[in-house]
Amino acid sequence: MKIPVGIVGFRGYSGAELIAYLTRHPHVEPVLLEHRDVEDRPRPLHTKGAKTLACTAESVRSEGLVAVFLATPHDASMEMAPWILDAGAKVIDLAAAFRLGTTENYKRWYKEDHTAPVLLKEAVYSVPEFHRDKARGARLIANPGCYPTAANLAIKPLIAAGAIEREHGIVCDAKSGVSGAGRKPSLKTSFCEVTENFSAYSILDHRHVPEVLQNSELEESEFSFTAQLIPIDRGILETIYFRASTNISSADDLLAIYQKQYDGEPFVRLYPPGQVPDLHSVNHTNFCDIGFKFDPKTRRTVVVSCIDNLGKGAAGQAVQNMNLVLGFDEIAGLL
């Protein structure tokens, strides 16, 4: 028999993707929890037929939900996480409410006070490839942002191995499909404003930057990040530039660092040097695909990192984290 897990925010794109993943999952089944304020928004198509309840502590208890996914705005996550945990469910938060470690950092980037500081300390930020041991014992998972997931998977191993001349800076030019901006209608995401266009936003001050700094252990001065909107539904491609250290003399040296980190990882795929992924490689999957080009004469390096922003960048990674938290096989429901 399948174990029930809850989804709050199931009318959004990440929520709908969670339903898709969980419906295919061998051990759990999704229960939809209606959150205040958005009840009149139409549901995405494939939520039809799923069990739907009010999002209350009573629902969590009576259904025996062992875990609840929060695919909600960050303030809603801060408000709900405490009483959902009290009701006995683990929480996997897809919002940014518990990602930034300290209340100071949260206030700097999200411009408001954190209302659950104790939980902020307890929360485990988990890219499973880096943090699976801590995630296994966690009650509250801070599921990483989409942009930082692609960036950290591409650069953290290289930084840890001293393979990058950090004083010259690392550039991360990021591009995302429109679903990353959520399902709430806005002029910015209206069809006619996006089609046949391409635009940059949040240059150098995107809220996802601190997630890269704290995980890859970089200074802000060392990391230049631009987010950009592609006229497509889904997918993130990041083009990352740096100068390799003098101890790197060939593409194989870089590849070896990646292989040491990712051999055996089910969701990271490395490309042969000189080949890079595109979005068709990863969309509708939980993979992160990484390829790079290295110029041995000048040690200029360009890494391309691709994920589905709704897969490894949101719902897929959240299910991967749930598998860790609940003790399932980490790949259950994801391949």
Place this chain on the structure above:
Amino acid sequence: MKIPVGIVGFRGYSGAELIAYLTRHPHVEPVLLEHRDVEDRPRPLHTKGAKTLACTAESVRSEGLVAVFLATPHDASMEMAPWILDAGAKVIDLAAAFRLGTTENYKRWYKEDHTAPVLLKEAVYSVPEFHRDKARGARLIANPGCYPTAANLAIKPLIAAGAIEREHGIVCDAKSGVSGAGRKPSLKTSFCEVTENFSAYSILDHRHVPEVLQNSELEESEFSFTAQLIPIDRGILETIYFRASTNISSADDLLAIYQKQYDGEPFVRLYPPGQVPDLHSVNHTNFCDIGFKFDPKTRRTVVVSCIDNLGKGAAGQAVQNMNLVLGFDEIAGLL
């Protein structure tokens, strides 16, 4: 020196297209009139630099506006047309406020009472190819809807010539780019809902149907119309099906009817029998392109009629009407 004309609703797609047409016009220049409620909406890019005033009778008088375009919702048009006319300007209404002839008809299709019934009588509905004589003397022009413009130009001459077996019905399968739905954000026109999709709406009861019935002189039972959304910015293509009358025995017979109607028309282009236009043929123009396929054995006929919904379907035709109203060359600013 150029004569000033006003635009209300210039933040919308039709309004922006009006600015583009009028900026290139040899005899007039646009003045932007700020309408209540939408002042905080960002302007389309190419409105920068244009003169902007509050939309008041005082502005109309002090600027000496000889004509004002209303690219507004129909209730706003009903409210404004009377006092703009009083202030001395001609009015070209791109909304549906003055298109339907009678208050009864208006109420049936727009579900509300008409608040300017005297003007409704006075207004001249003008597809210039059919109504240019009446348009020349008009104070108030009801600029036709986008779908009816493409439909009436394709079928009215054939119906008038008795070339269609009306008892078998005329089918008009219409497809439009998303700009036809306006610039106000909505879930229905959000990028992720539209891209990689195609959807039908208002089947058999679209508000543009009565404009076809009254102009082409058809009964409702004779005309089946479906509107559909293409994942593109602009353009309308209508595929129109009927059985030709027994007096039509070849494609040339049909072509002759069209040629008789449209020879010398600057904005209607006919294709050789068997060839049909696509949207790249007409976008960013004021043309209506018409082609057809005729099967002599069964007299089944398929006509394809294409316009730019923001050109001949809105702003282009509105400028063509302005040219008539103000006594300019009908093609001024349009080629």
Place this chain on the structure above:
Amino acid sequence: MKIPVGIVGFRGYSGAELIAYLTRHPHVEPVLLEHRDVEDRPRPLHTKGAKTLACTAESVRSEGLVAVFLATPHDASMEMAPWILDAGAKVIDLAAAFRLGTTENYKRWYKEDHTAPVLLKEAVYSVPEFHRDKARGARLIANPGCYPTAANLAIKPLIAAGAIEREHGIVCDAKSGVSGAGRKPSLKTSFCEVTENFSAYSILDHRHVPEVLQNSELEESEFSFTAQLIPIDRGILETIYFRASTNISSADDLLAIYQKQYDGEPFVRLYPPGQVPDLHSVNHTNFCDIGFKFDPKTRRTVVVSCIDNLGKGAAGQAVQNMNLVLGFDEIAGLL
């Protein structure tokens, strides 16, 4: 252990979709058979890792292939089907080689002689919802075309029930994503020619018309069909117009006919009267979704029928047919 089945033409879009379906299938696994002439074309991404052999009778025998899918041009299918059958495998042909029943009909629509007339007689044309009994015993399946699948599922039950006034004609206005045109590069399917466009082709004489006539038992004079290209990857939506017979007095009468035909069918979904599907409802599935609008005053009826052209319109239906031919559960690998 899984049973091997072959795919010829796996570098095309239907072939790639077959691989995707068969990789998820509980009872079979795909073997890729290299066909002459296209070996240098790059493979779609998800064919990596699959076993690949030359397409020869020897390969069929040595691998013990129980069935072979032909996702090839129709002349290649005519050439290969005989010796693949001789080698002991069943054949499911996704091309048009065996769809049209007689050599005369084939020659009329495909402008060439049929080179395997005996097999043409033997082949079973199978939309499983209509022909599953004959399909179960077949050696050679003619998998239906994409457009006819959506059309026949929508109109055949109504025609059989006498619910349509055929003398007024049935209009089928069909729209397809670009993958329906195949993967071979051409100007017609180049990105810049398709994007922000919409175009009609093969008006009244599309090669898929005879598949509708012979299955729904219509005369050519009764059926008007236009194919059109939507700027999207995949999906077919057909808008179908007719006048219902006098024995139909309500939407429920029509719905009852559909329900009688399709109750219990796993891959046909009916919508409540007045509601219609869009392409997001069916893409990446084997479903055919059907909705309609009925005007009781005039009996004008509009049916909307949607499929994924690569799913129920090609690979999905082919796997459904394979399940019948090989005696598996009809839904295996398809939900």
Place this chain on the structure above:
Amino acid sequence: MKIPVGIVGFRGYSGAELIAYLTRHPHVEPVLLEHRDVEDRPRPLHTKGAKTLACTAESVRSEGLVAVFLATPHDASMEMAPWILDAGAKVIDLAAAFRLGTTENYKRWYKEDHTAPVLLKEAVYSVPEFHRDKARGARLIANPGCYPTAANLAIKPLIAAGAIEREHGIVCDAKSGVSGAGRKPSLKTSFCEVTENFSAYSILDHRHVPEVLQNSELEESEFSFTAQLIPIDRGILETIYFRASTNISSADDLLAIYQKQYDGEPFVRLYPPGQVPDLHSVNHTNFCDIGFKFDPKTRRTVVVSCIDNLGKGAAGQAVQNMNLVLGFDEIAGLL
């Protein structure tokens, strides 16, 4: 009376754009010159009606063509430029045949011998904003590549002013619409391969790199360039990263350098610091729009430079160069 100028390669996207620009030009009119090999390719729509001749020296002489545009592959340009010049016309080459200054450089990047080395010396590479004085007297113009135009306009003034710490490198992350790849069908530019995708190519070794190095006077080791394909028809957006020099302490310092260079330039538009253009700002124009973000604490700088790849990136700039060569007002036909 208008002066005739020739266009070779008018069936391509740049050629079609040239026709559009020249048809609106006050002083010249286009004559289409049929080039070998592509005569059966269909014409873009708006070439209909234009005068068409064989591309021969006789045509150049008999028509009295004062200038000929070569919108051809670079080997065709090398072959034709000599005899067109001999026939008395100026040549504006939109290909890369005469851009790289030396035969050695040409051979390194284009992998073949240059067959017109004397003309290579004579040719004037002209971004008019930088080279208009030399262009005025030229017989043969090497019209710049699309990517280098956007890049040089953004960085050359800053490099000349010593505003960039070059030892840390300059990153240029470039994105282009698909028309930049030309009109010849290929799998890479097929609709289904491009839509809902985003891909990088020619990382660090794109043929346009040397045009940036030689014009902005950079070493290859200082400049990292990646080209990427956006699923849109037209437009180039380049996101450029560097650390500003210590003599730059505010965004206004950078703006002042740009203003000094571009004040009075009709086709370069500067944005207020912190604001950046998108592709809707420039498409269907000859503008280059430049905006930037500067972080005073770390001097990290991000510049966004946008052009229409068929406008300022090809046909627009070519017409601007023709205006210089023939002594017309530089903006004639371009606003």
